Amino acid sequence: MGMSVVIAENVYKSYLVGEISVEALKGLNFTIEPASFVSFIGPSGSGKTTLLNLIGCLDRPNSGNLTVVGTNVSNLSRRQAASFRGEHIGFIFQDFNLIPILTVYENIEYPLLMVKNTPSAERRKRVYDLLEAVGMSEQKDKYPDQISGGQKQRVAIARALVANPKIVLADEPTANLDHHTAYMIINVMKKMKDKLGTSFIFSTHDPKIVGEVETIYTLEDGKLSNG
Amino acid sequence: MFDLFKIAVRNLIRYKRRTFLTASLIAIGVIFVLVFISVSGSFKNLIIGQVTDSMLGHMQIHRKGYVASLDSLPLTMNLKPKAVEKVENVLKPMPEIECYSKRIKFGGMFSNFVETTNIRLNGVWPEKEFKTVPLLQSRIVKGDKGIKKGEILIPELIEKGMKVKIGDSVVIIATNQDGSVNGKQFRVAGVLESATGPGGRDGYIHIEDARDILRMEEMEISEIALRLRDFSKLHQIYASLQSSLSSQRNSKGKPVFEVHTWEKLSPFYNISRMIDLMTFFIKLMLIAIVLVSIMNVMIMAVYERIREIGTIAAIGTMPEKILSMFIIEGFFLGIFGTVCGIVLGTVSVYVINIMKVSFDFGRNTGLILSPSIKVWDILVISAIVIVVSIIASFQPAFKASRMEPIEALRHV
Ligand SMILES: Nc1ncnc2c1ncn2[C@@H]1O[C@H](COP(=O)(O)OP(=O)(O)OP(=O)(O)O)[C@@H](O)[C@H]1O
Ligand SMILES: [Mg+2]
Numbered sequence: 001m002g003m004s005v006v007i008a009e010n011v012y013k014s015y016l017v018g019e020i021s022v023e024a025l026k027g028l029n030f031t032i033e034p035a036s037f038v039s040f041i042g043p044s045g046s047g048k049t050t051l052l053n054l055i056g057c058l059d060r061p062n063s064g065n066l067t068v069v070g071t072n073v074s075n076l077s078r079r080q081a082a083s084f085r086g087e088h089i090g091f092i093f094q095d096f097n098l099i100p101i102l103t104v105y106e107n108i109e110y111p112l113l114m115v116k117n118t119p120s121a122e123r124r125k126r127v128y129d130l131l132e133a134v135g136m137s138e139q140k141d142k143y144p145d146q147i148s149g150g151q152k153q154r155v156a157i158a159r160a161l162v163a164n165p166k167i168v169l170a171d172e173p174t175a176n177l178d179h180h181t182a183y184m185i186i187n188v189m190k191k192m193k194d195k196l197g198t199s200f201i202f203s204t205h206d207p208k209i210v211g212e213v214e215t216i217y218t219l220e221d222g223k224l225s226n227g
Numbered sequence: 228m229f230d231l232f233k234i235a236v237r238n239l240i241r242y243k244r245r246t247f248l249t250a251s252l253i254a255i256g257v258i259f260v261l262v263f264i265s266v267s268g269s270f271k272n273l274i275i276g277q278v279t280d281s282m283l284g285h286m287q288i289h290r291k292g293y294v295a296s297l298d299s300l301p302l303t304m305n306l307k308p309k310a311v312e313k314v315e316n317v318l319k320p321m322p323e324i325e326c327y328s329k330r331i332k333f334g335g336m337f338s339n340f341v342e343t344t345n346i347r348l349n350g351v352w353p354e355k356e357f358k359t360v361p362l363l364q365s366r367i368v369k370g371d372k373g374i375k376k377g378e379i380l381i382p383e384l385i386e387k388g389m390k391v392k393i394g395d396s397v398v399i400i401a402t403n404q405d406g407s408v409n410g411k412q413f414r415v416a417g418v419l420e421s422a423t424g425p426g427g428r429d430g431y432i433h434i435e436d437a438r439d440i441l442r443m444e445e446m447e448i449s450e451i452a453l454r455l456r457d458f459s460k461l462h463q464i465y466a467s468l469q470s471s472l473s474s475q476r477n478s479k480g481k482p483v484f485e486v487h488t489w490e491k492l493s494p495f496y497n498i499s500r501m502i503d504l505m506t507f508f509i510k511l512m513l514i515a516i517v518l519v520s521i522m523n524v525m526i527m528a529v530y531e532r533i534r535e536i537g538t539i540a541a542i543g544t545m546p547e548k549i550l551s552m553f554i555i556e557g558f559f560l561g562i563f564g565t566v567c568g569i570v571l572g573t574v575s576v577y578v579i580n581i582m583k584v585s586f587d588f589g590r591n592t593g594l595i596l597s598p599s600i601k602v603w604d605i606l607v608i609s610a611i612v613i614v615v616s617i618i619a620s621f622q623p624a625f626k627a628s629r630m631e632p633i634e635a636l637r638h639v
């Protein structure tokens with residue numbers, strides 16, 4: 001069904017630390033299909049964050065080809081990358097990263113307002129739908145410091161989905177949550193994937209939530225050890 | 228746009244104390260500038276009024292070169308009736324000129340039959356003179372408030388020094404243009420308080436008497452003092468007079484007349500210029516205050532919010548939007564401080580008015596300051612603060628907009 005949302009061909013990434021080049025990703029090849037629920041697991045330093053940053057157009061590979069939602073993103077300019085992210089990618093962060101001066105409602109609305117210029121009626125409908133879907137309708141007028149970590153991550157999921165991206169990237173989305181809450185959050189994401197057909201790509205250390213994932217890629221020292 | 232405003236305002240409210248302190252600093256600067264401008268402006272206007280209305284008039288017209296040799300009051304530099312007529316033909320049709328006064332100025336000897344001293348005299352048409360320099364009459368501290376033929380108004384210094392009283396007979400002796408000497412007896416009709424500035428210690432007689440003493444065959448005039456209806460049009464009217472009078476040339480092609488505003492005739496102009504200069508430096512200080520305080524706050528704001536900036540940039544917020552977010556924040560901070568400053572500054576000026584602050588200038592005592600704030604000043608100050616706030620926020624805002632999202636997100 002449809003085109004793959006991510007196609008990685010021999011993706012290579014190294015960082016220059018002083019004079020030394022640190023190889024973070026050593027030639028990755030994989031594809032991710034639409035509406036999939038994919039997790040990259042692996043030990044610390046194996047390159048999970050690096051890879052998600054490349055898919056999210058926050059960084060560029062040194063060589064190889066990376067195609068995201070039909071666009072070769074290996075050589076996007078800063079501005080092109082920003083508008084590409086706004087258009088096609090949602091982000092969920094380990095520390096939630098909600099804007100503290102905005103309410104729950106306004107945090108979810110933010111991408112539609114500040115990135116996409118969506119008309120207000122449509123904006124309201126999208127925000128209310130997502131508040132409902134992540135179970136945060138009651139808290140819509142609260143500020144981030146008035147809600148729990150799990151609730152913050154629900155808001156973050158809603159914010160990531162509000163602009164209808166093809167891909168949502170989540171780097172260790174449950175690392176700051178207790179086990180039960182983490183499990184709930186994974187299930188919210190899964191539910192949203194089923195409902196909206198968005199591909200969720202996330203990284204995790206946590207073997208207990210891995211059981212909920214459909215596709216698992218294991219990263220080790222910058223290489224995929226399976227898949 | 229409205230949402231950018233909302234975000235800016237919420238961020239300012241988020242750091243209440245810091246916002247309050249910075250706005251206070253700006254407000255104090257604005258208050259200071261407003262009070263200074265209005266007080267110094269009122270002081271300036273009062274003094275200018277004293278100088279022009281006591282003796283100078285707003286402008287004067289002479290024969291070319293007269294002012295340069297003013298010290299000796301040369302009779303040879305008087306305007307002949309024909310020249311005077313030319314000037315009057317220019318002045319009469321000008322509605323901006325309220326009135327003008329023709330004067331014969333000369334130096335002579337003052338004698339009370341016991342002693343003799345020097346005196347500088349103005350021969351004037353009393354009615355015209357009093358209209359042109361309206362404060363002259365109030366300077367008459369003793370005796371008649373007018374000048375009739377055969378009467379003289381003497382300066383206070385001579386009254387004291389020569390011990391003359393109202394009603395005394397005195398003699399004025401003057402050298403005429405041809406070198407001969409003539410004298411005439413006068414009755415002391417009044418005593419004039421001295422005023423600061425040139426001409427502040429002159430005596431006054433009727434112009435016909437002056438012509439008599441000087442044995443002028445025809446009425447020659449040393450200077451014509453003007454009073455304008457609207458003093459603020461001084462330079463405009465000066466320019467138009469200058470152009471219509473300087474076009475008048477003598478047979479040798481040299482200009483016949485010269486026009487001067489009070490500024491060229493009174494040393495107070497330098498004080499007035501100094502006040503203007505101080506006003507300029509105080510405005511500069513305001514700029515410095517606003518620049519430093521806003522830049523400081525905005526640098527801090529950007530630094531504290533690096534992770535937030537990383538987040539919104541990752542989500543896809545365009546750099547220019549991030550830039551405007553911070554600029555609007557600095558701008559609002561500036562506006563907030565300015566509005567507070569303008570309100571408090573206006574109140575302060577109002578209080579100064581109520582308190583009726585008085586001061587002395589030279590021999591003029593009890594002048595009451597009545598400072599007022601001009602809308603123009605408020606506009607200028609607001610414009611300064613707004614522009615400076617934007618400039619001050621620009622560098623930190625630009626830095627925020629150029630941040631790499633991954634680095635900003637990693638920031639702890
Ligand atoms: N900005 C950077 N500069 C230099 N080296 C980096 C940078 N980011 C990552 N690396 C290096 O690249 C390798 C992969 O790092 P990465 O952060 O992708 O690992 P990770 O799998 O996300 O680890 P963790 O589970 O601890 O988050 C590591 O060796 C790391 O030191
Ligand atoms: Mg990581």
